[in-house]
Amino acid sequence: MRNSLILLFLFLGCQFSFSQEPLSENEIKTFKQNVIALDSTTKTIVSDFIQYKHLSFLDNDIETIGKLVFKMPDLVKWEYTSPYKYSVIFKDDKLLINDDGDKSNIDIGSNKMFKSLNNIITNSVKGNMFNTNEFAISYFKTKDHFLIKFVPKNESLLKFIALFELTFSKKTYDVVAVKMIEPSQDYTKIVFKNKTRNTMVNDEVFNN
Amino acid sequence: MRFLIISVFFILLFPSCGIPTIKGLPEYNSTLTEFSNPYFSDINIDYVYKAKINAYDHVFGGMLIIKKIKNDNHRIVFTTNFGNKIFDFELLNGDLKTHYIMEKLNRNIIINTLKHDFETLTQEHNKIHRAFKKEQQYLMYQSKTKNRYNHYIILDATRELAEIIHTSKTKEKIIIKFDDIQDSIATSISIQHKKSPIKIELDFLNNN
Numbered sequence: 412m413r414n415s416l417i418l419l420f421l422f423l424g425c426q427f428s429f430s431q432e433p434l435s436e437n438e439i440k441t442f443k444q445n446v447i448a449l450d451s452t453t454k455t456i457v458s459d460f461i462q463y464k465h466l467s468f469l470d471n472d473i474e475t476i477g478k479l480v481f482k483m484p485d486l487v488k489w490e491y492t493s494p495y496k497y498s499v500i501f502k503d504d505k506l507l508i509n510d511d512g513d514k515s516n517i518d519i520g521s522n523k524m525f526k527s528l529n530n531i532i533t534n535s536v537k538g539n540m541f542n543t544n545e546f547a548i549s550y551f552k553t554k555d556h557f558l559i560k561f562v563p564k565n566e567s568l569l570k571f572i573a574l575f576e577l578t579f580s581k582k583t584y585d586v587v588a589v590k591m592i593e594p595s596q597d598y599t600k601i602v603f604k605n606k607t608r609n610t611m612v613n614d615e616v617f618n619n
Numbered sequence: 620m621r622f623l624i625i626s627v628f629f630i631l632l633f634p635s636c637g638i639p640t641i642k643g644l645p646e647y648n649s650t651l652t653e654f655s656n657p658y659f660s661d662i663n664i665d666y667v668y669k670a671k672i673n674a675y676d677h678v679f680g681g682m683l684i685i686k687k688i689k690n691d692n693h694r695i696v697f698t699t700n701f702g703n704k705i706f707d708f709e710l711l712n713g714d715l716k717t718h719y720i721m722e723k724l725n726r727n728i729i730i731n732t733l734k735h736d737f738e739t740l741t742q743e744h745n746k747i748h749r750a751f752k753k754e755q756q757y758l759m760y761q762s763k764t765k766n767r768y769n770h771y772i773i774l775d776a777t778r779e780l781a782e783i784i785h786t787s788k789t790k791e792k793i794i795i796k797f798d799d800i801q802d803s804i805a806t807s808i809s810i811q812h813k814k815s816p817i818k819i820e821l822d823f824l825n826n827n
Contacts (some may be wrong), residue, residue, distance in 0.1 A: 464702045468686050468694045469665045494824045495669045497680065497700045510680040571703060586781065600701035
């Protein structure tokens with residue numbers, strides 16, 4: 412009997428710690444205010460990240476390590492450093508790509524889909540993705556985090572991304588992870604580490 | 620009369636218009652009846668490669684992931700470096716199932732080309748139709764696949780698979796070269812098309 416009770420408590424404990432509770436209207440309001448306040452004082456972000464590519468049929472997720480640099484208003488550089496070298500810079504409606512020394516540019520000015528993706532990437536780095544009609548947004552909390560789910564309304568985007576999830580620290584209101592879930596339920600998860608805001612970032616960082 | 624002479628000339632010439640790959644090579648009686656391609660045959664390995672696809676003057680970088688699910692069944696996924704899927708195929712008993720492909724690439728000619736490439740690359744059990752000696756250090760096993768042939772070029776001393784040449788009855792179509800073999804994994808692979816400007820280069824990334 413005692414063992415059963417312990418098991419029951421353990422089970423309930425696990426359920427509780429992983430459970431997602433919807434935020435109330437007031438909590439949503441406070442949460443948004445805090446994120447927007449943090450965003451409005453942000454001029455630069457520099458962070459390491461680990462990217463996990465999950466494919467249901469693989470034994471292990473594919474791990475890629477890199478560095479992210481953001482500078483107001485919309486300069487973003489994603490740089491993968493291990494196990495391969497690859498970087499993409501979002502700059503002036505262009506993608507500047509460096510694939511292990513092979514450099515190329517893609518003009519995304521006329522491509523609505525890329526523009527939309529660029530906005531998502533920039534805003535998810537900053538955390539401020541709420542002022543948009545492009546997603547149906549729902550708000551949850553766990554023990555240590557806020558979990559915000561974004562379902563694209565655009566049909567062509569929905570074909571390859573069923574859901575975005577941003578995880579925020581409850582203490583700092585910083586984005587700590589971004590998860591992009593495909594319609595097949597395979598996903599890409601990016602976890603940020605050693606994130607710093609408002610350090611000096613030279614514009615040369617965004618040259619290819 | 621002149622037409623008849625030309626016809627006879629062509630008929631006499633015809634037997635020598637076979638597959639160029641085996642032309643002039645001495646044939647021998649092999650005791651082996653089957654050749655097993657070892658490179659994608661371990662069900663416990665996630666075969667993850669950094670990929671560079673050069674096609675019609677366009678370069679696509681990303682990751683190619685190959686996984687043996689069971690006998691005669693491989694899953695083949697190509698993603699961008701960000702992790703977004705470009706295509707997700709499954710080869711099962713010689714048939715190709717498309718789990719996902721980007722809209723722009725969803726054309727029969729592209730899917731069939733990729734099917735030939737990946738079938739040639741991953742097909743494990745191959746009945747030996749004829750066997751040849753090539754130069755001093757190589758053996759070549761010819762295997763029939765529907766209307767086409769695969770030629771497996773093996774280093775005689777180590778029995779290591781060095782190359783696969785995929786042909787029709789008269790022409791070479793695809794040449795796959797395997798380099799830098801470590802623990803039955805080809806860490807460097809190149810897939811070259813003979814008739815169209817397509818080249819795929821793969822470098823193994825350890826994911827186990």
